[in-house]
Amino acid sequence: MTVHAGSAHSAKGWAVRDDGFPATLVDAVARNAGEAGGRVAFRERQYGIWREWSWSEVRDQVLALAAGLDAIGLERGHALTVVGDNRASIYFSMLAANALGAFPAPVYPDVPVDEFGAYMRFGNPRLALAEDQEQVDKLIDLRARTGQPEMILFDDRRGMAAYGVDGILPLDAVREKGAARLKAEPGLRADLSGRAKPDDIAVLLYSSGTTGMPKGIPLRHRNVVGGVRNAEAGGYFGRHEELFAYLPTAWVGDFIFTLGAGVLLQATINIPERQETALHDLREVAPTFYLAAPRAWDNMLTRVQVGMADSTPLKRRLFDFFMPRAIAHERNRLAGERLGLSERLLDLVGEALVYGPIKDFLGLSRARRAFTGGEAMGEETFLFFRGLGIRLKQFYGQTETCALSAAQTEGAVKLHTVGRAMPGTEVRVDDNGEIMLKSESVIDAYYDDPEASAKAFADGWLRTGDAGYLEADGDLVVLGRVSEVVRTAAGERFIPNFIENRIKFSSYVRNVAVFGTGRDMLTAIVCIDYEAVGHWAERRAITYGSYAELSQKPEVLALIEGVLAHVNTMQPEGLRIRRFANLHKDFDPDDGEITRTRKLRRAVIEESYATLIDALYGGAASVTFEATVAYEDGTRGVLRRDLAIREVPA
Structure with a gap:
């Protein structure tokens, strides 16, 4: 289903698609503020204290930032370069750019200045938003080399007081300028609330660049909304989840699984104080939905193993007794076997003595939905977490598909597959063994790259570049890159x-x-x-x-x-x-x-x-x-x- 700029408006003013979903992320913020204005939308840990914003407050923040960005020259169709770790103000600014018909173009924080220009090739990025002094220094160096960005905004004021450089502005000043405009211009709020269209780019991400210059991948609002809708219809996302925003903002997983799904499904988005405290903050949040790459799950397993090796002899004996049995029970479940009474009783005792405390230690005691993707996961790690009672599943997708193409469902989990196509997604494998996808979540073309687009897209189908095959029951097996x-x-x-x-x-x-x-x-x-x-x-x-x-x-x-x-x-x-x-x-x-x-x-x-x-x-x-x-x-x-x-x- 594709819904274009002529989307209908609800009686309360935000645009909706014919399936009832908001037409854009900006419309979703307006809907959330109208229907659940007092509900907690974002929480960020600052100096050890969790600060909260309701959906009404998020709407006000987004509109004030949008008015401020508009005043300093962010135009429709232009990019706002964003670099830094997860911050509520950065997410608000990304949505504010959307409200102007512009789009954020996030960059990984560890990209050195020598490579930075590759991520500012598109969208005339005259403005850039940096999290802190380190990223500001990088952008100043880049501006001296290339002339862009003309204006550098920054969120964290620490270390910035003595900077005597033109074209640098604190984000707070932009927000204050915008708030003053909203008070002085009565029609501006409604104007900003209605500028975003389904065909506008919601975010510009970049390919990994394994074989050359990274390609620009424009995810439009209709792609993001359609993908999240498909995922919710398949039971992969739920309403009012507790999310943990720790993934890199330049990765599709953060934009879709955190910001996109969070806004569209009225989740609470929890942001750690900094990356170094993420593990501690994760335990305080105990999210209901958790996504991590296979290597992150491996690291969690290593933490458990290291912790058990340093624990008391009694705890080690309990762990060594229960965990092998939990893994064996899970292997039997996946093979379709029913557990006997004694095995089920053993699992209950293990939950009380071992599995529950480990999940609490990891911060995953409430994780109803847990996913991994990006590459294959080791069988040992996969079975360990499922043995704990965390219903971990594989998903498959690419940036070009909003990362939402196929995933496993409970009761149909296989160790060697990535599950079946999500609702609204078609999958086929061509004669050369290449996986092809069609869905509303699939982009139309790469940004300003007709040659690469012609190779990858045809008649609405995306040539993924991955080799694989479909099993008789529809499960998809991914083998690797066709080019490899x-x-x-x-x-x-x-x-x-x-x-x-x-x-x-x-x-x-x-x-x-x-x-x-x-x-x-x-x-x-x-x-x-x-x-x-x-x-x-x-x-x-x-x-x-x-x-x-x-x-x-x-x-x-x-x-x-x-x-x-x-x-x-x-x-x-x-x-x-x-x-x-x-x-x-x-x-x-x-x-x-x-x-x-x-x-x-x-x-x-x-x-x-x-x-x-x-x-x-x-x-x-x-x-x-x-x-x-x-x-x-x-x-x-x-x-x-x-x-x-x-x-x-x-």
Whole structure:
């Protein structure tokens, strides 16, 4: 269903679609203020105290900011660059931009200034909003290089008092200017409330840029509203959820699952004080809906394991008794088996003694809906959390689809699939094995990129670039990127990412790159998970002083060897990993090895580690690897590391 600018207006003034949903996010704010004005909409922890805004107060904040942004030159169709961590004022400003027919273009906070220009190519971003002094400095540097942005707004005043730079303005001043305009201009409030249209861009996000310059991905209001509507119809979202806003604002998961769903479904959006306190704040909030990437769930599992190792002997014995049984019970449930009376009673006792306290420790005691997506999740981690009673499920989507395409439903969860298409979404697989999608949540085209758009979109269908297949019951299996289907020297087809995800099922592996294109065997460069392997080493009295030293310990090499040997048991004979090396560091987005969303840039890795890759195939037992290091003062040095190369036994 596509609803265009001529949407009907309700009797109370906000535009609605023919399915009753608000036509835009701005209309949703107006509806929420009109129907549930006193309900808590946003909560943000500041100096240890939770500050609250009702929906009526959110509407007033958004309109005041919109009037202020309008006064300083934010125009319809233009971008407002946004950079910083989650803040209520940043969310209000994003909605205020929407009220003007403009759109926010959020950027990851850790993007260095040298790369920043790639995220300001579209929408004439004359204005930028920075969270704090660190991001303001970055934007000032960028302006000196490129002339943009002309005006820099900032939220956090700390450290900003002494800045004698033109074109810098506190966000509070913009809000005050807007509030004064609303008082002085009687018709302005109604004008601002009605400017946003369903075809307007709600947010401009960017692709990961694994193979080149990131593409601009414009999500329009009708895409966001349609996607959230589909997800609610399938039971994936509920009304009045408690949400936890900790995901990067530049990731589609935050805009859709936090801001979009939060506004459209009248949720309460809880914002941590800062990223360093997020785990503590999560426990205070205890959200009813929680989304995290597989690696974040792995980190949670590691926290539990580390905590249990340091707890009392009684707690360890209870954990060691109940958790294996909980995982076994969950595996049986997923296989369609009914638990007997004794097993159900054991689960009740386990809930009281073990599962409940762990969920409370993690802040997930109220999580009715929990999801993971973005890449495959390890079976061990998936079953652990479901064994605790957290109904964790996989979902599948891309930024181009508002991240809402397919997901698992309770009672039909399989370990190897991502579930079935959401209501209102069509899925098919073409003759080349590529997954194709059609839905109201799918964008029409990339921003100002007709060539890329022509390749990706045809007759309303999106070519996802993912390889996969549909099972007989409609469940979708995702194998990896179509572009990554390669062959060994013997002609066997494989997708490196599919094998890499299987390896990363282990909590001891943070990142891995698999090689073998045109070669007679597969090899791998492994980046250990420093926290998980470090804890494993400490329990065995293995001393180390750094990541590099830990990675080369014989015991750690044997540990990773075992991980790879286990994965090999699931691989055909010709696609088993024969040799590997533990890298002295993790792959780093600042080195260009992975994207900000932690996807491998294979071309960069193959070039940067050519010496190591040659050694993996050359039969050497070790290699001296030289890496160029860039220091903060701009100077460069060379770091030499001796890296061991190990065989993976049959």
